[in-house]
Amino acid sequence: MAASAKRRRGWRKRLGALARFTGALVIVGGLYSAFAPSLYAQEADDNAVDSEVVKGQELYDTSCITCHGDNGEGVDGRGPSLIGIGSAAVEFQVNTGRMPLANQGAMAIPGDPVFTEEEAEWLGAYIEHLGGGGAVPDDLDALVENADVGSGNDLYRVNCSSCHGYAGGGAALSSGAEAPALGGTTDEELYQAMLTGPQNMPVFADNELTPEQKADVIAYVQYIVNDDADRGGVFNLGRFGPSTEGLAIFLVGISALLLATLWIAGKS
Amino acid sequence: MKRRKGTSQSMMTKAGGELDDRFKLAGPTRVLMNKVFPDHWSFLLGEIALFSFVLLLLTGTFLALFFDPSMAHVTYEGSYVPLQGVGMSKAYESTLDISFEVRGGLIMRQMHHWATLLFMASILVHMMRIFFTGAFRAPRETNWLIGILLFWLGFFEGFIGYSLPDDGLSGTGLRIAEGMTESLPFLGPWVSAALFGGQFPGDEVIARFYIIHVFLLPLALLALITIHIGLVFAQKHTQWPGPGRTEHNVVGFRMFPNYVMKQVGFMLVVWGVVAAMAGLFQINPVWLFGPYEASVVSSASQPDFYVMYLDGLIRLFPAWELRIPPYFTLPGVFWPGIVAMGLSVLLPLAYPAIERRFTKDRAHHNLLQRPRDFPARTGVGVMVIVFWVIGVVSGGNDVFAQAFNISLNAMTWAGRIGIVVLPIVAYYLTYRICLGLQQHDREILAHGLETGVLMRDPEGRFYEVHQPLAEPDEHGHTDLEYSGAPVPKKMNRVGALPPAEKGFFKSVESSDDDRRDELEAGR
Numbered sequence: 001m002a003a004s005a006k007r008r009r010g011w012r013k014r015l016g017a018l019a020r021f022t023g024a025l026v027i028v029g030g031l032y033s034a035f036a037p038s039l040y041a042q043e044a045d046d047n048a049v050d051s052e053v054v055k056g057q058e059l060y061d062t063s064c065i066t067c068h069g070d071n072g073e074g075v076d077g078r079g080p081s082l083i084g085i086g087s088a089a090v091e092f093q094v095n096t097g098r099m100p101l102a103n104q105g106a107m108a109i110p111g112d113p114v115f116t117e118e119e120a121e122w123l124g125a126y127i128e129h130l131g132g133g134g135a136v137p138d139d140l141d142a143l144v145e146n147a148d149v150g151s152g153n154d155l156y157r158v159n160c161s162s163c164h165g166y167a168g169g170g171a172a173l174s175s176g177a178e179a180p181a182l183g184g185t186t187d188e189e190l191y192q193a194m195l196t197g198p199q200n201m202p203v204f205a206d207n208e209l210t211p212e213q214k215a216d217v218i219a220y221v222q223y224i225v226n227d228d229a230d231r232g233g234v235f236n237l238g239r240f241g242p243s244t245e246g247l248a249i250f251l252v253g254i255s256a257l258l259l260a261t262l263w264i265a266g267k268s
Numbered sequence: 269m270k271r272r273k274g275t276s277q278s279m280m281t282k283a284g285g286e287l288d289d290r291f292k293l294a295g296p297t298r299v300l301m302n303k304v305f306p307d308h309w310s311f312l313l314g315e316i317a318l319f320s321f322v323l324l325l326l327t328g329t330f331l332a333l334f335f336d337p338s339m340a341h342v343t344y345e346g347s348y349v350p351l352q353g354v355g356m357s358k359a360y361e362s363t364l365d366i367s368f369e370v371r372g373g374l375i376m377r378q379m380h381h382w383a384t385l386l387f388m389a390s391i392l393v394h395m396m397r398i399f400f401t402g403a404f405r406a407p408r409e410t411n412w413l414i415g416i417l418l419f420w421l422g423f424f425e426g427f428i429g430y431s432l433p434d435d436g437l438s439g440t441g442l443r444i445a446e447g448m449t450e451s452l453p454f455l456g457p458w459v460s461a462a463l464f465g466g467q468f469p470g471d472e473v474i475a476r477f478y479i480i481h482v483f484l485l486p487l488a489l490l491a492l493i494t495i496h497i498g499l500v501f502a503q504k505h506t507q508w509p510g511p512g513r514t515e516h517n518v519v520g521f522r523m524f525p526n527y528v529m530k531q532v533g534f535m536l537v538v539w540g541v542v543a544a545m546a547g548l549f550q551i552n553p554v555w556l557f558g559p560y561e562a563s564v565v566s567s568a569s570q571p572d573f574y575v576m577y578l579d580g581l582i583r584l585f586p587a588w589e590l591r592i593p594p595y596f597t598l599p600g601v602f603w604p605g606i607v608a609m610g611l612s613v614l615l616p617l618a619y620p621a622i623e624r625r626f627t628k629d630r631a632h633h634n635l636l637q638r639p640r641d642f643p644a645r646t647g648v649g650v651m652v653i654v655f656w657v658i659g660v661v662s663g664g665n666d667v668f669a670q671a672f673n674i675s676l677n678a679m680t681w682a683g684r685i686g687i688v689v690l691p692i693v694a695y696y697l698t699y700r701i702c703l704g705l706q707q708h709d710r711e712i713l714a715h716g717l718e719t720g721v722l723m724r725d726p727e728g729r730f731y732e733v734h735q736p737l738a739e740p741d742e743h744g745h746t747d748l749e750y751s752g753a754p755v756p757k758k759m760n761r762v763g764a765l766p767p768a769e770k771g772f773f774k775s776v777e778s779s780d781d782d783r784r785d786e787l788e789a790g791r
Contacts, residue, residue: 106675150344150353157436157558161566166436167556171567172669172676179567223350224556231367232374233550240671241437243664245551246573249385252549253541254393257316257386260537261309264530 056126059119063100072130078104085196086133087124092192094120098199106176107199134195134205136188143215144187144222152220155213159204160221167239168225173200183225190218305527306507306520310397312534316390317418319538320383321493327380328482334370336362337432337478339471348555356434356559359474363433363554378546384426385551386542388574391419399619399649401636403506405629409620411499416616418492425485427575428477430552437552439560440569443468444579448605453598469562509635509752516634568667577659581608584662584683640709641752643702647695654694658687709755713737713748717759735759 067079074081093099097111168182197203230236237244338358366373404412450456465472581604590598639646662683669676716736
């Protein structure tokens, strides 16, 4: 009896300690989040007549400087220097939600963008200001409009399919990195990615693929991702090729026919 | 002219008589129509393969009318926009035309491909049934050998078939096959040059594969299938042990009308399933792969599933290259490619002989064994299945890694360790499960069924009431011999009458009173 009462008191004591600890955490955490500076930049002051570069620097100094360092010079072991990477790279990384980086891993994982497209342009302008670099041509829409899908197909197969797959479905690379699926990407993002080679992707500079050829590739990718009607069935099985076809023949074909055998033959 | 009199029956009799007078059909037909087949769902698996083979011949003939097995270079001008202006071989162009231009061509192509997958998959499932039930034992070893050969003929027929369109994906597969061929010590380069008519890919291989695919291998398959089925007729089908079934009889239904009706119905079901899959699921969209160029290898390049375990073994095997300077090099692919494939042909072929060596059992067996009654064989079977599945998954390890967000390196190492360790674990677990199931059967035969009724005797002891299956001795034990047939495990299975009508999901039984009345009236 005495022992069990003691044990119960011990439990109560421990529960109480846990409750007090949780309460303290909530109070400290609440105070911190109320007073701490936000990760995200405050809205720019409407009255200020700053240039894009200055606005970009403001954003940079609150959200990027921890890893990429003062004036984009990089911090050893945290983030690379951004001098000379150009606005195309910045806009690609920021608009696809890869930057700001959620955590250091095999690669930056795309997600919901933290900044608006306008803010990304300011950031891009600031980085461009620091050391130049590549930018998306202004007449990209016209280039894509006049692109040759067939030539894009040839270029895509030779240059892109070894990672992004024959139908733009993406694929795994070594050590947890992956070439992302190309569905849902905009023309600008495709162009920026080719121009700047984010993450594991190689750079396709203008002397390797001219802007016209890049536009051809964009036109082909947009065709297979959006316009190809996936003829030959209601389901395309994820465009994974024979892997999912093999799964389907067992899960659908053989399963259905096993049910049929049970139906046709009696059990003996 | 006098109007002919007589019933339709007498007319048929007369017609039959006339036919018999000329062709002497009555004797053999009577034997055939009265031939008895045992009835069990697992005896229908081989038929799936047979019926998909017939469908393959039909759809293949249609495709052959429009396919042009030529590697001549052309520029595509058809209706598929992204390939317009792209250079390709005539074989690939005509495959695109079958898909987009020929009426009904795409569904025929897809049916042909799905029927191939079904053919190979059903052979595997059928082979599993034969293996686990010991149906390959004497006198049926020859048919086991033929079955293994049929699998491998189908393997090469399928591989060659999907190489024919000369698209980017199949060309990559062909390149791997060429690499494997070249890895043969001493002979490799000569064999490869003979096969491709010089350097890979050359401009011969599609035409050669075509004649092999549409003529030589189908003929060999047809001949072996005929012998396979002929032997089943001659040796009679095996059957499960059970009341009234012995090694010397066959209990089941006559060929006509029961068995024939079931088979025709089943054939239509198989064809229906293939047609439905071909209409619902896109398969092998060659237009996305583009024409084959040796420099282009897409990610996620896999062969069809029945080749995939070899691909997986090649991916898992370490890059061990044997070099004896100055001339001799044995590439790493020789082991997982040529040696593994050779073993997968030879070991199954030799299995009946190997087993006989251990069991010293040379008797003829017409009754099947339940998998639990031969734990070692069942264990070996499960071991092979686990090995094969790990091989297949590793063949698609990049797709798997991407779909489930796993590191590709982790997939490779999991495969390397798993393919060595897991089959052994699987063998042990299977063996124990078989022994456990055996023990449970023996326990019920000795003590009776568990009723779920708990009793407490005057001393306070709890015990479960058992329902003995026969008159028990003074200790409450029954001395029943295990006959190899399923032992009832539930109360309502004991002495239960077979249901009056068979339903699909559950038996449609009339009430007990009705049944008793019927039985008593019958008696």
